[in-house]
Amino acid sequence: MTLASRLAAGETLFTAWSSVPDTITVEILARQGFDAVTLDMQHGGHHEDSVVRGIAPIAAVSRHAVVRVPVGRFDMASRALDFGAEAVIAPMVNSVADARRFAAAMKYPPVGERSWGPTFAMPRAGIADAAEWLGSQNAATISFAMIETREAYALLDEILGVPGIDGIFVGPSDFSIAWTGGAQMNPGLDDMMQAIADIADRTRAAGKHAAIYVIDPALCGSFHAMGYRLFALGNEQRYITLGAQQLLGVARGEIG
Structure with a gap:
């Protein structure tokens, strides 16, 4: 099953977040029980070579x-798809023009302008027939536009209305900075939770997917109740920190 089909069926899914551009590290993450792994090129260290190798x-x-x-x-959105990604997250989509450019890169005609060249993606998906690939991929790939600013929030319905935009991904850290006019970075800010809920509600009402980055996993229940179904949790540094703390805590407790 594809990520798109699982989300369309209403499943709740979790993605690991990879910032380290190392194939072995990505392999380890992929074996930890998450449903997906996200390779981060925005704030993480991933680049084109690590993405094409890391998807394998x-x-x-x-x-x-x-x-x-x-x-x-x-342009990298198209390349990520050609490398075999099932979904692409585009940060700071702050205008309808941004959303249209993103959708154009993600979808084949007549929806968008994605050019042909799935050199890695077709064999990785186990599809050999070009017609089958062309006919299936607009539905099988997911374009997540990130809502992180007041400008984007004000245009949410217009962004959702762009053909080829499949979902919204909320970045609560940046959203909190925008929400407070630069006064705070607080992804759990109570004052913005109604807006976070509103984004999910309007996204789901438009028949599209709602996803969110979660700093505190204790918030997942609240976000799920709002309508979010794809959750990004932590990153390698967080996973290593939690694991090391747990191991050291037990070891020192046994000695101590």
Whole structure:
């Protein structure tokens, strides 16, 4: 099953977040029980070479590969798909023009302007027939536009209305900075939770997917109740920190 089909069926899914541009590290993440692995090119260290190589170990264990491209790099969205990504997250989509450019890069005609060249993606998906690929991929790939600013929030319905935009991904850290006019970075800010809920509600009402980055996993229940179904949790540094703290805590407790 694809990520798109699982979300369409109403499943709740979790993606690991990869910032380290190392194939072995990505392989380890892909084996930790997450449904997907997101390779972050915006704030993480991933680049084109690490993305094309990093998707292979994700696919090898039947996990879903997601890529977050750098701001404005809609050309990289097409490349990520050609490398075998099932979904692309585009940060800072702050205008309808941004959304249209992103959708154009993500979808084949007549919806968009994606050019042909799935050199890696077709064999990685186990599809050999070009007609089958062309006919299936607009529905099988997911374009997540990130809502992180007041400007984007004000245009939410217009962004959702762009053909080829499949979902919204909320970045609560940046959204909190925008929400407070630069006064705070607080992804759990109570004052913005109604807006976070509103984004999910309007996204779901438009028949599209609602996803969110979660700093505190204790918030997942609240976000799920709002309508979010894809959750990004932590990153390698967080996973290592939590694991090391747990191991050291037990070891020192036994000695101590």
